[in-house]
Amino acid sequence: MGEQWMFYFDPNRCIGCHACSVACKQRHDRDADADDWRTVTHLSRGEYPDFEEVPISMSCMHCHDAPCEQVCPPDAIVKRDEDGIVTVDRDRCIGCHYCAWACPFGAPTYDDEGLMSKCNLCLGVGPGGGHGQPERQTSEEGGPAPACVSDCVGDAIKAGPQSEVMAEASREAAERFEQGAYGKRVLVEPLEEDADLADSIREGDQPAGAITYEG
Amino acid sequence: MSDADGFDLTRRTVLKTAGAGTVGASLGGCLSGGDDQPAVDPDAETETAYGNCWMCHHACGQKLTVRDGTAVDITGVDEHPRGSAGPGTEGTLCPKGQAELEKLYDPDRITQPYIREDGELHEADWDEAFEYTARRLEAFADEHGPEKLLDATSWSTTNVHEYFWGNLYGTPERIGRGRHVCFGGPHLSGNLMGLGANMRFVDYQHSDYIIAWGRNIFESFAGQWEPKGVLEALDNGATLVVIDPQHTPTAQKADHWLPIEPRTDGALALAMGHVIVEEGLYDEAFVEEQTHGFDAYREAVADRTPEWAEDITGIDTALIREIAIGFAEAAPAAGIALWTGVGQYAEAQKAAQNVFALNGLVGNIDRPGGFRMWQGPPLQMNPFEERGIDLPNNAEGRQPALREHPEYEEYPFRHTTGIGHTVVPEMVENGHIMGMVNHYDNPLTDGSTQAWLEALDAMDLVITIDAYWNELTRNADVVFPEAIQLEKDTLINYAPAWSAYHDRRWISASKAVHEPLGDCKSGFRIYKGLAEELGWGEYFPWESEAEYNEDMLANIDYTFEEVAEQNFVLLEEFEYEQWEEGGFPTATGQFQFDLDEEGGYAEAADELGIDTAPEWIPPGTWGDEPDEEYPLHFYDTRSVFFSFGADQPLEHLHEQYARKHGLEGEDYRGNYLVMNPRDAEPRGIETGDTVTVETAAAEGDEPAMAYVSERTPPGFVTAEFGFGTGNSHEEGMNTMWVHDTQHDPVSSQVDRHLAAEVRPAGGD
Amino acid sequence: MPLDTHVVLAQGFVEQLWLPADYWDLSIPVYLFLAVVAGGGYVTGASACLLRHLRESGPCCLESELARWGFMVAVAGAAGAGLAVLSHLAVIYRALLFPIYLTNFSSWITIGTWILVVLSVIAVICLVLQLFGEGPAQEEGTSLFPRAIVAKVGLLETVDRLVDRFRPPMVAFAAIHVLGSLLAVATIYTGFELAIVETVPLWNMPVVVPLAYLFSGLAAGVGLTVALTAFFEREVGPVVGGYAVATGVLSGLGLVTVWYGWTVLVASDAPAAAASQVALAETTLAIGAWLVVLGLAVALVVGVVVGGAALTGRRPPVLERLAVPALVGSFGLLVVGSLALRVLMLLAAQQDPVVVLG
Ligand code: SF4
Ligand code: SF4
Numbered sequence A: 001m002g003e004q005w006m007f008y009f010d011p012n013r014c015i016g017c018h019a020c021s022v023a024c025k026q027r028h029d030r031d032a033d034a035d036d037w038r039t040v041t042h043l044s045r046g047e048y049p050d051f052e053e054v055p056i057s058m059s060c061m062h063c064h065d066a067p068c069e070q071v072c073p074p075d076a077i078v079k080r081d082e083d084g085i086v087t088v089d090r091d092r093c094i095g096c097h098y099c100a101w102a103c104p105f106g107a108p109t110y111d112d113e114g115l116m117s118k119c120n121l122c123l124g125v126g127p128g129g130g131h132g133q134p135e136r137q138t139s140e141e142g143g144p145a146p147a148c149v150s151d152c153v154g155d156a157i158k159a160g161p162q163s164e165v166m167a168e169a170s171r172e173a174a175e176r177f178e179q180g181a182y183g184k185r186v187l188v189e190p191l192e193e194d195a196d197l198a199d200s201i202r203e204g205d206q207p208a209g210a211i212t213y214e215g
Numbered sequence B: 001m002s003d004a005d006g007f008d009l010t011r012r013t014v015l016k017t018a019g020a021g022t023v024g025a026s027l028g029g030c031l032s033g034g035d036d037q038p039a040v041d042p043d044a045e046t047e048t049a050y051g052n053c054w055m056c057h058h059a060c061g062q063k064l065t066v067r068d069g070t071a072v073d074i075t076g077v078d079e080h081p082r083g084s085a086g087p088g089t090e091g092t093l094c095p096k097g098q099a100e101l102e103k104l105y106d107p108d109r110i111t112q113p114y115i116r117e118d119g120e121l122h123e124a125d126w127d128e129a130f131e132y133t134a135r136r137l138e139a140f141a142d143e144h145g146p147e148k149l150l151d152a153t154s155w156s157t158t159n160v161h162e163y164f165w166g167n168l169y170g171t172p173e174r175i176g177r178g179r180h181v182c183f184g185g186p187h188l189s190g191n192l193m194g195l196g197a198n199m200r201f202v203d204y205q206h207s208d209y210i211i212a213w214g215r216n217i218f219e220s221f222a223g224q225w226e227p228k229g230v231l232e233a234l235d236n237g238a239t240l241v242v243i244d245p246q247h248t249p250t251a252q253k254a255d256h257w258l259p260i261e262p263r264t265d266g267a268l269a270l271a272m273g274h275v276i277v278e279e280g281l282y283d284e285a286f287v288e289e290q291t292h293g294f295d296a297y298r299e300a301v302a303d304r305t306p307e308w309a310e311d312i313t314g315i316d317t318a319l320i321r322e323i324a325i326g327f328a329e330a331a332p333a334a335g336i337a338l339w340t341g342v343g344q345y346a347e348a349q350k351a352a353q354n355v356f357a358l359n360g361l362v363g364n365i366d367r368p369g370g371f372r373m374w375q376g377p378p379l380q381m382n383p384f385e386e387r388g389i390d391l392p393n394n395a396e397g398r399q400p401a402l403r404e405h406p407e408y409e410e411y412p413f414r415h416t417t418g419i420g421h422t423v424v425p426e427m428v429e430n431g432h433i434m435g436m437v438n439h440y441d442n443p444l445t446d447g448s449t450q451a452w453l454e455a456l457d458a459m460d461l462v463i464t465i466d467a468y469w470n471e472l473t474r475n476a477d478v479v480f481p482e483a484i485q486l487e488k489d490t491l492i493n494y495a496p497a498w499s500a501y502h503d504r505r506w507i508s509a510s511k512a513v514h515e516p517l518g519d520c521k522s523g524f525r526i527y528k529g530l531a532e533e534l535g536w537g538e539y540f541p542w543e544s545e546a547e548y549n550e551d552m553l554a555n556i557d558y559t560f561e562e563v564a565e566q567n568f569v570l571l572e573e574f575e576y577e578q579w580e581e582g583g584f585p586t587a588t589g590q591f592q593f594d595l596d597e598e599g600g601y602a603e604a605a606d607e608l609g610i611d612t613a614p615e616w617i618p619p620g621t622w623g624d625e626p627d628e629e630y631p632l633h634f635y636d637t638r639s640v641f642f643s644f645g646a647d648q649p650l651e652h653l654h655e656q657y658a659r660k661h662g663l664e665g666e667d668y669r670g671n672y673l674v675m676n677p678r679d680a681e682p683r684g685i686e687t688g689d690t691v692t693v694e695t696a697a698a699e700g701d702e703p704a705m706a707y708v709s710e711r712t713p714p715g716f717v718t719a720e721f722g723f724g725t726g727n728s729h730e731e732g733m734n735t736m737w738v739h740d741t742q743h744d745p746v747s748s749q750v751d752r753h754l755a756a757e758v759r760p761a762g763g764d
Numbered sequence C: 001m002p003l004d005t006h007v008v009l010a011q012g013f014v015e016q017l018w019l020p021a022d023y024w025d026l027s028i029p030v031y032l033f034l035a036v037v038a039g040g041g042y043v044t045g046a047s048a049c050l051l052r053h054l055r056e057s058g059p060c061c062l063e064s065e066l067a068r069w070g071f072m073v074a075v076a077g078a079a080g081a082g083l084a085v086l087s088h089l090a091v092i093y094r095a096l097l098f099p100i101y102l103t104n105f106s107s108w109i110t111i112g113t114w115i116l117v118v119l120s121v122i123a124v125i126c127l128v129l130q131l132f133g134e135g136p137a138q139e140e141g142t143s144l145f146p147r148a149i150v151a152k153v154g155l156l157e158t159v160d161r162l163v164d165r166f167r168p169p170m171v172a173f174a175a176i177h178v179l180g181s182l183l184a185v186a187t188i189y190t191g192f193e194l195a196i197v198e199t200v201p202l203w204n205m206p207v208v209v210p211l212a213y214l215f216s217g218l219a220a221g222v223g224l225t226v227a228l229t230a231f232f233e234r235e236v237g238p239v240v241g242g243y244a245v246a247t248g249v250l251s252g253l254g255l256v257t258v259w260y261g262w263t264v265l266v267a268s269d270a271p272a273a274a275a276s277q278v279a280l281a282e283t284t285l286a287i288g289a290w291l292v293v294l295g296l297a298v299a300l301v302v303g304v305v306v307g308g309a310a311l312t313g314r315r316p317p318v319l320e321r322l323a324v325p326a327l328v329g330s331f332g333l334l335v336v337g338s339l340a341l342r343v344l345m346l347l348a349a350q351q352d353p354v355v356v357l358g
């Protein structure tokens, strides 16, 4: 069993440019209007001038415990032993969307055929392209760098075998990871400390228009 | 990315697999299949090709994976001067740079020459098109004289157009984009004060204190080295100050965001100067030895206290003091990055002068971490000379109409520049301009759009070189389809100066990835073909742009091949404090606080009744001020997805732009009108509604979609420019449709800052 | 039906939309609802058979009616659930070939598929046995309408004969009922399908959600059977009364569970729990929330009062007159409320911070 690959994200360096989303689309020859395997979400709060907006770039994190794999009824999702990459066998997928429910990161996407596709850590190319591929090689070993990583303008995303990624993280981020932040599924640099959000939501304290409900 | 797969690009192998036939055939398949990219044999071996991104023309290195003759992937080039953070860092491509891959195969591109016959545009082959154009140009010269043809060529990848239209055709009438519509005020101030035209950039990596003055470096940059450099500086503990009315990604990462009242930068700068002088924090030796006009400056800031500025700028006195002192104390490792934010309003020249004065004051000029005087490679910009060609100058003795005719005496900017964007329609009306040649440059995006449309109609001859259909190309008499940068042998000769290498000259080049789409030709070949038809063939001995480029490299130890093979090479070092040796390129040879010695400027100032020294000119002196009827500031902006008007048609870009606003669920893919909830609510506007902008001059061409956000201050609405009527992506509103001749009278810069009202568009 | 109601939350930052709307549609709550309703119908049918056997009631008794209506509810519910879930899938044939394709037995969908399929097979068998054969041939009642249909085709006698030929012995019959009843209770899996989703606090209550789904769903299934019987028989005897009480009690249990879940949600520190709470209490979803409470509460009261009266035989004339409309009305409301619970569980679901900043 090889070492688990994982992602690292530093919101302090992310400039919200969406280069990662476009790089992913182009590497995998996906239509511009298809759902992104790598998304950039812009989270905002506050009233001008006390306004803040933070970009968050996310994809499948290839979770060590892959909740998606656990729930996939036809075993179409595979958590690979050799590198920890989570791949999809589109010849088995029934399109039940259960993986999307289980996924903590909203990573699975569904195309016009209704089949699941998501980030394969650029193990292969195209939807389902990672399935059945030989073990992931690092760039040093001659493998392709993930498109989103190699075109991240802010150098905010990293990917690789866990030990290598951990070595590049700040001590604080690594500690938080060890303590179980994000279910130990992804390494994220801390941005800031903040108060109890649940209370403020209950007090109706969010920025105007930020939560919309259409019941 | 590693080169481990070890495929070396040779032009031959690429051409072998990518002959025109192959590309044509695969594209045929692609079009019928409705897919954007040609079908590619997935098992074919891959090769590497390079490019120098021409999406915003700042030339970040591009590395392409070519399989089966088709480019299938694109990424940055490590350590590229423009596309990386410098030595030992990875190169990337911003979304625009990546989307050049989409442009390479975009089925919407113009791929055939077109000529106008019997009032209609018809497809033509190149011979017909050259012949037609040559005859029309000759007839035009006979009837009107060549001086009535406006040369509005801008983003060509060679400089051959300048010789063609100036020296050979003989028109003195030339207008460039950057200069007149983008940051004309700072451009003029920077040049006259001694900073040169590259006054936008800081020696980021060495800086301890960076002021992004009206600049959103993380979204709108001149090559990715800029945001990367700022991120490195932040990592190294530098302080980042952002001065901007709108909250931006740059403001988000700043230590201090100063949400300044629009167009009051000049007041803030004077107050900072006041503090620095008062506290004795300025660089006395530099001021003493290297500057001119300090007394006038000292006088100008004498009563410009932070208290005074607080009322005007809305920035706290204490904060102004803190920033001024922080900047001065960090100097010389402190720099100001200023571009369009203090570049696009009517009072911009003076505001920029006030800001630039701070550089002279703290003596950060050409010192590590401060304002860098970048040096480009010693290119031979005149390959004709290199070949010993006796090129005539047929424009000699001809004056631009602005300087020649009494009609334009009311424009003080005639003393500082040869033309103004907003005055062209008037010149057409007066019969002083009767035709135009256009090259990757669309005046309809840049001000007085409606007047320009009428002017286009009135012109006798309009020649365009472009890639997309829009109101300009549709109204032209000749449309030449140019190959895009990736389809050309390109040598970057457009200002290859500022970069992540603060002390090295460099040069970047690349060979065509494969033959151009359809019948497209490189700009060089278009000019050569046209020249031959006009009987100027003798002046064009080069077979290709690669050969022409070779001559441009005459003074450099590398051949075009050698540079292109590595994409870029670093050349010799250059020192800091270059003024020690050569002084400043100004009338006095010194850095000039006061522009009294600059004759043209002094005349313009005199006509306007303003000082030659730094001075506070309140907003509204020349530009619009919001009033009861038009209570909102309306300003156009740029996001990371687009620059100019030529990127907007690309689907990846407008799609991600929609996603960034969370509006991908709507069918609309135009620009968004950003407004504060406090303005939106009383007008009954919500995000996703369509709204119309109206100014005193006009109602918007088309509605735009509203994006209601706290990122913009109340009373201040913005929209991305380069959309709507006149542009290549016609969805959304053209921000300049509602513009009518407003400009900076000193520099002629288009005033893109209007008083407006926004209303729900109704219907929908 | 787009359900644009989800938020991405990061600590201190709130924005809308977590999952694209097309991940879920109305077929999901319908499926999750009908599967348990089928269970409720089945237990009613099976227990009515048992009662009839124990009490040795003759033909035409209400137990038989209850049994038939119960199995009919079970069959219809299971079929509806199956159709609903199939309509949501992309590759239906792979789902139809579930013994081959659905190999992941730690997935509640795989487990649920087997539960639902076996339950529906058993329910069909039971229903057929209650409808055809010599015994049913002598009975009367609206619930026998399928006989009329088969008779129209002219196959009634053949079918009666065949059914009697294959009628299992009592022991096997009992075994089938035991198995069927276990599966009926196993429709609690519908709750587990949601409860395993860790990042949605509204769902991630591994006891509360399954129990709430089970109680409210069984109540709806039993109540629907009671309502059908009462409606067509125009009579509420002690047996029907007993089932009405059971419906009331199940509704009550459902109400208690839902209420308990609500208190857990209110006490949670998770931002998404707070967001769900706000959504349920302060937006249009609140109407749905009150519908759930109303449906369960009214069923509790009416079931216990009217059913209790019928069961104990103490029936004042008012009740005599109102029993049928009251039961039909309240249990109809119960069905709506119980379905509304499922719909709300999707609409008000908020995912906990995708990335928590801080
Ligand atoms: S991120 Fe989502 S899709 Fe990826 S492994 Fe984790 S659960 Fe699965
Ligand atoms: S690793 Fe590859 S597939 Fe995954 S998000 Fe990045 S670019 Fe896309």
Ligand code: SF4
Binding pocket: A013, A014, A015, A016, A017, A018, A019, A020, A021, A040, A055, A057, A151, A152, A153, A154, A155, A156, A157
């Ligand atoms: S490319 Fe990098 S910096 Fe840009 S949005 Fe993606 S993660 Fe952020």
Ligand code: SF4
Binding pocket: B053, B054, B055, B056, B057, B058, B059, B060, B082, B083, B092, B093, B094, B095, B096, B097, B098, B221, B222, B223, B224
């Ligand atoms: S900044 Fe972007 S668009 Fe401009 S040259 Fe670089 S990659 Fe191209």
